[in-house]
Amino acid sequence: MSEREICLSGTGVSKVFGFGNRKTVAVDNVDFNFYSGELVSIVGESGSGKTTLIKMLLGLTSVTEGEIQFLGKKRDIRTRSKKKEYWKDIQAIFQDPFSSYNIFSKIDSVLLDCIHMRGGRMLPKAKKIEMMEEACRFVNLKYAEMTNKYPFELSGGQMQRLMIARIFLLRPKILLADEPTSMIDACSRATILDMLLNLRNETGMTIIFITHDMGLAYYISDTVYIMERGKIVEFGSADEVILNPQADYTKRLLSDVPKIHEPWEFSKRNQTPPPQTPVEA
Amino acid sequence: MKNTLKQVFRSANFRIGFIIIVLILLLITIYPIFSPGNPLQMIGYDSFIPPGLYVSLYDSLDVPRIYTLRLEGADQIRIYAKLRPTDRELIRDWLLLYSEYNEVFELRKEDINLEDTEALLGLWWTYFDPEIRFENLTIAERRAFARLDTRIDGIFDLYDKYIWTYNPETGEQELVGSVTNLAYINVSDVTNVRLLPLGTDNFGRDMFKQLVSAITTSLAIGLIAGLIATMIGLVLGLLSGYLSGFVDDVIMFFTNLFTVIPGIVLLILISYSIGQEQRGPATVAIVIGLTSWVWTTRSVRAQVLSLRNRDHVNLSKLSGHSLPRIVIKDILPYIASYVVMAFILQVSSAILAEAGLSMLGLGPRTTETATLGLMMNWAMRYTAHLSGAWWAYYPVILVIALISFALNLINTGLDRVFNPQLRD
Ligand SMILES: Nc1ncnc2c1ncn2[C@@H]1O[C@H](COP(=O)(O)OP(=O)(O)O)[C@@H](O)[C@H]1O
Ligand SMILES: [Mg+2]
Numbered sequence: 001m002s003e004r005e006i007c008l009s010g011t012g013v014s015k016v017f018g019f020g021n022r023k024t025v026a027v028d029n030v031d032f033n034f035y036s037g038e039l040v041s042i043v044g045e046s047g048s049g050k051t052t053l054i055k056m057l058l059g060l061t062s063v064t065e066g067e068i069q070f071l072g073k074k075r076d077i078r079t080r081s082k083k084k085e086y087w088k089d090i091q092a093i094f095q096d097p098f099s100s101y102n103i104f105s106k107i108d109s110v111l112l113d114c115i116h117m118r119g120g121r122m123l124p125k126a127k128k129i130e131m132m133e134e135a136c137r138f139v140n141l142k143y144a145e146m147t148n149k150y151p152f153e154l155s156g157g158q159m160q161r162l163m164i165a166r167i168f169l170l171r172p173k174i175l176l177a178d179e180p181t182s183m184i185d186a187c188s189r190a191t192i193l194d195m196l197l198n199l200r201n202e203t204g205m206t207i208i209f210i211t212h213d214m215g216l217a218y219y220i221s222d223t224v225y226i227m228e229r230g231k232i233v234e235f236g237s238a239d240e241v242i243l244n245p246q247a248d249y250t251k252r253l254l255s256d257v258p259k260i261h262e263p264w265e266f267s268k269r270n271q272t273p274p275p276q277t278p279v280e281a
Numbered sequence: 282m283k284n285t286l287k288q289v290f291r292s293a294n295f296r297i298g299f300i301i302i303v304l305i306l307l308l309i310t311i312y313p314i315f316s317p318g319n320p321l322q323m324i325g326y327d328s329f330i331p332p333g334l335y336v337s338l339y340d341s342l343d344v345p346r347i348y349t350l351r352l353e354g355a356d357q358i359r360i361y362a363k364l365r366p367t368d369r370e371l372i373r374d375w376l377l378l379y380s381e382y383n384e385v386f387e388l389r390k391e392d393i394n395l396e397d398t399e400a401l402l403g404l405w406w407t408y409f410d411p412e413i414r415f416e417n418l419t420i421a422e423r424r425a426f427a428r429l430d431t432r433i434d435g436i437f438d439l440y441d442k443y444i445w446t447y448n449p450e451t452g453e454q455e456l457v458g459s460v461t462n463l464a465y466i467n468v469s470d471v472t473n474v475r476l477l478p479l480g481t482d483n484f485g486r487d488m489f490k491q492l493v494s495a496i497t498t499s500l501a502i503g504l505i506a507g508l509i510a511t512m513i514g515l516v517l518g519l520l521s522g523y524l525s526g527f528v529d530d531v532i533m534f535f536t537n538l539f540t541v542i543p544g545i546v547l548l549i550l551i552s553y554s555i556g557q558e559q560r561g562p563a564t565v566a567i568v569i570g571l572t573s574w575v576w577t578t579r580s581v582r583a584q585v586l587s588l589r590n591r592d593h594v595n596l597s598k599l600s601g602h603s604l605p606r607i608v609i610k611d612i613l614p615y616i617a618s619y620v621v622m623a624f625i626l627q628v629s630s631a632i633l634a635e636a637g638l639s640m641l642g643l644g645p646r647t648t649e650t651a652t653l654g655l656m657m658n659w660a661m662r663y664t665a666h667l668s669g670a671w672w673a674y675y676p677v678i679l680v681i682a683l684i685s686f687a688l689n690l691i692n693t694g695l696d697r698v699f700n701p702q703l704r705d
Pocket of ligand 1: 017018024026044045046047048049050051052053265
């Protein structure tokens, strides 16, 4: 394991919102090492700090304490131009496709922005369209149908696919996917997962996949991190963590995964008290 | 965009407000074309001429043709107009007093029919004696009876009226014609006829013309002040909300400072210190604009604060967009509808602020332009209400109310469209 290259890691990373008696420790002193090319799942209930961790990794919120290393060096994103460079390598797909788009901009601008970000501003128009067509084809959308449309004219599944097309064009080293399938219908869910996995096979990018679904994490990931109330309580290879869980929290999460062959017992579910975490912000 | 417009017009509130504003705008653009000239020109020698159609009496004598019409009831109408209901009551009062005074003469209140002019006047002419001094009667009351007597003297007479003129050759007065009680003229034959829909003010200035010009000026003041306030509020709110940190602290310091000092106090102090001579309508508009941006700043800031952590803004950052672009393209459109509504409210409150300032005598300097506030100020200062000259202030109040009513209706209409929770 150790011969693999670490692309993103953190030591003692914490995020505190507010102060005084309104203080929320969203992420509490976490350490992690994400290796190049692997698919890492971070699993935790709603409110366990997954999104906050993602935002810190993206550099969208400040880190209260701790240090994040990117490609072996201390991450430096203090200026706007450095941030822009950083964002060429690290990109994200957000949880809610409906709030991820500017409802006042046509959607082709989203894809065009990606080409520009990859330095394709000077390319001829036909070439740009060809690239966008290719990206749309990859996610099974028709570019011709996308032009001149506003985001709200698409379905949630289509929006999220367009987000993947965006990543297809950007080809970052690391993709942070924050529960990309949780807000869309079950049918589109599998398609989108497939597309993400295809994209990974094609580009070899590192994917950090956030989910609250243990079954899904087991199905797709190499490494699993379990987060409970801002802390990482357990991590390891997917087999290790899921087939042989150590932390109580992991066991509880696993017991919540509905098993098709077993009758689902309501009473069993109620044995554990509901988590005292606030609703997701 | 087209859809939004359709939505907007579906709201009844918006439609009503919009129609009122459009009618007012039509009035202030079209009326000056048909009635050009200085709206502050003094045309009347008397103050507070009531509304009506004014026909030149002098020109009436020179009409090309005089018609003879025998109209039924014309005499009664004439007499009735000369003997008004108050006069009839006066006659009754005197007769009742006289019946108390004279034992022989018996008359009860029920016996007197105020509508029966001939019987009433018959009694009056038989018994009225200016020499009789009733007790408990003031001199003024006694004089009123005497005046009435002279006024109704010859009320049934139908003598012709004669017109004399001066002949410069002979230097003598010459009879040029006579007018019978059956003579009529056609008003359209009279060369000088002027409609004064709202009469004149105390200076003898055409109130309607003045009102139209005042609406124009007041709307302009409202627009300029509203634009200034909205621009300042928008820019400061965007900066303060999006940049946070030091910039936010500085902006919020000034915003709070302006919040705790009531706008009207500031307005009064600034207007006062500028001095009457320097205060044109534009200055007043700027002063109002500079003192009323606070609430726009606050609410724009609050909206930006809630927008700037949205995922679409994050995505825009991740797409490498610059800060100005994010503010203009990813934040501004989301608050644009709000800003438009804030602007409309600013216009409406600026018009009211001008009215308030002018009432206090701190509005634009007088004698050059009329504003709605100045018209109120003049009506108040020259005690139009004591002269019963309702036309000098009611129309102005009505217009001020109508404009702010219409603007607020437009706003609630827009609110319903932009705020989906209020949509029905
Ligand atoms: N901007 C914020 N201000 C204050 N508290 C926040 C903010 N964002 C998130 N939180 C809090 O941090 C905790 C973790 O939230 P989040 O990272 O969204 O959890 P998850 O994505 O795992 O559901 C929650 O308790 C949430 O209320
Ligand atoms: Mg989340």
